[in-house]
Amino acid sequence: MNIKAAGRTPWIIVIATLVAMITVVLTAPQEQSMGDGIRVVYVHVALVWAGMLGFAINGLLGIVLMLSGRRSLKEWIELVGISTLLIFIASVLVSLLAEQINWGGILWQEPRNQAVFTVTAVAVIVHIVNSWLPWIRWRGLLPLALALFVLQTLPGAPRVLHPENPVRNSSSQAMQSTFLIMFALSTILGGWLVWYLRTRSSWWRTADAHS
Secondary structure (H helix, E strand, C coil), X not given: CCHHHHHCCCCHHHHHHHHHHHHHHHXXXXXXXXXXXXXXXXXXXXXXXXXXXXXXXXXXXXXXXXXXXXXXXXXXXXXXXXXXXXHHHHHHXXXXXXXXXXXCCCCCCCHHHHHHHHHHHHHHHHHHHHXXXXXXXXXXXXXXXXXXXXXXXXXXXXXXXXXXXXXXXXXXXXXXXXXXXXXXXXXXXXXXHHHHHHHHHHHHHHHHHHC
């Protein structure tokens, strides 16, 4: 891919996805106790689940890499890893906004907050350490360990002020449909990040080869 092709990245995809997310949130139904505050929760929950999906996918890629030793999987693990990390960090930032809106402040010591902060820190460390490992097969172990850590830490974190799940446990089909749509859009956004980063990395490799 040449420089001009790299510069013609179809940003319309990510713009359309963000516009769709905003539209869905603005037209989404309110929750009885949270009122309009549920709108930011839709975004937060969807991003969290998209992040968890990304960690799980990377864990599966890690298994394949450990078994096969295919060098091409190393790049995919790096791309999915950084894209998932960005999505998850976005979910953390949105969660802080949701707390400010719904609770009137951010409770830094709240167990669910501590859980997402821990996952974020561990994910950053895993991404950095994995980029340094010289052994290809070993680069699949850390993403797998991270996926297991995430799937154990987040669902099992104690709830103090966080509701059990106002969307999933709601009897409103509209609320549940809103979450599923937001989750799908968040996943598309994560997939776009993987594609975009791969496009850029391919361009840099080509530019380095011709320099």
